[in-house]
Amino acid sequence: MKSSRPKLLKDLIKQKNAILILENGNYYWGHGIGAKGQTIGELCFNTSMTGYQEIITDPSYAEQIITFTFPHIGNTGTNINDNESKFPVAKGVILKANVTVASNFRSDLNLNEWLKNKNIIGIQGIDTRSITSLIRENGYINGMIINEVKDNLNIKKAIKSIKSWRGLEGADLASIVSCKKKYVWKNKSYFNKNYFNIKNSKFKSNIKKNVIVIDFGVKQNILRMLADRNFNVTVVPLTTSFDNILKLKPDGIFLSNGPGDPKATSVIVKDLLLKLFNTNIPIYGICLGHQLIALALGAETEKMRNGHRGANQPVKHNKYNKVEITSQNHGFVVKRNTLSKNVAETYTSLFDGVVEGIKVKSKPIFSVQYHPEASPGPHDTYGFFDSFYNAINKIKKKNAKT
Structure with a gap:
């Protein structure tokens, strides 16, 4: 039959x-x-x-x-x-x-x-x-x-x-999605125009600050958030050399989000980051950028069981004992017990207690695992970009006095 x-x-x-x-x-x-x-x-x-x-x-x-x-x-x-x-x-x-x-x-x-x-x-x-x-x-x-x-x-x-199929562990996917040549970004946000009105804004300045974004797979809303704060934004490939970055006269360095295993991408950019750490230029990072900063500082990362992906993720600001609702998208995380004594944990997940932000105590280096630019998600953490602006201003004022 x-x-x-x-x-x-x-x-x-x-x-x-x-x-x-x-x-x-x-x-x-x-x-x-x-x-x-x-x-x-x-x-x-x-x-x-x-x-x-x-x-x-x-x-x-x-x-x-x-x-x-x-x-x-x-x-x-x-x-x-x-x-x-x-x-x-x-x-x-x-x-x-x-x-x-x-x-x-x-x-x-x-x-x-x-x-x-x-x-x-x-x-x-x-x-x-x-x-x-x-x-x-x-x-x-x-x-x-x-x-x-x-x-x-x-x-x-x-x-x-x-x-x-190879899977994500051990995969350097950032090199695939990173831009192939540098470009200038000028577009600002479509929304929140009253908040970011440069005429009445604390971000108004006769001298614009140069921010170099190292592209590991950057979201466009990160670039909009930087442009909203009146920065000159230049996006460069992750393979850009230390000397070529300095030629752009950066007032701040921004490490973007991106895909893949941070350990695999760290092999490519660790030496660059260590050189940048010694310049005293403010360096901020988001998501993969955060993980790459941690790895360059000697910490370790690991793959999570199922990751954090959504627009309703609560984190605790450890300094101010304040809760913020964040947008997140990550499947890897920094291992807390590998952070050095010179690194403070600034944010902690209220879902599972993992590290959601770090700060170097002796340098203007700060990063978060979540996505402060949202898109989609809440706007609780837009202040992250204000903090970057303030860190750059602080260094520039200090340098002007010396």
């Missing part, structure tokens, strides 16, 4: 044309969205209710498949202003509810068409609570999305491909 499996498979494909396959053997049928084809990546989950366009275009999601825990994604469409990078590098998206017609006055394109244009593969109609629970309880897991499943689907072969 002939097996009925091929017929069952054909019937399933007619009903649901996409499949999510995990390396543990679990698989989920759904409806394809975005680009056709297949993709492999590390699954993660993001708890943000809004801001899906900013999340998908964040370069820190390189090689990752994003599971959105909020069921309704795509309702407000997409637009040309909310991208955090020109070329998204996320490997795919997993959604609960099917994408509906976009309804928002800013919308230019619905999410499905936008994903196609960006060549991002997705699947919808998936039990995202089940996926999230699996990651939360067992740690990160790799998977594959196939959009437009063929009759000859071989799940065992797919699982073998997933298991042979």
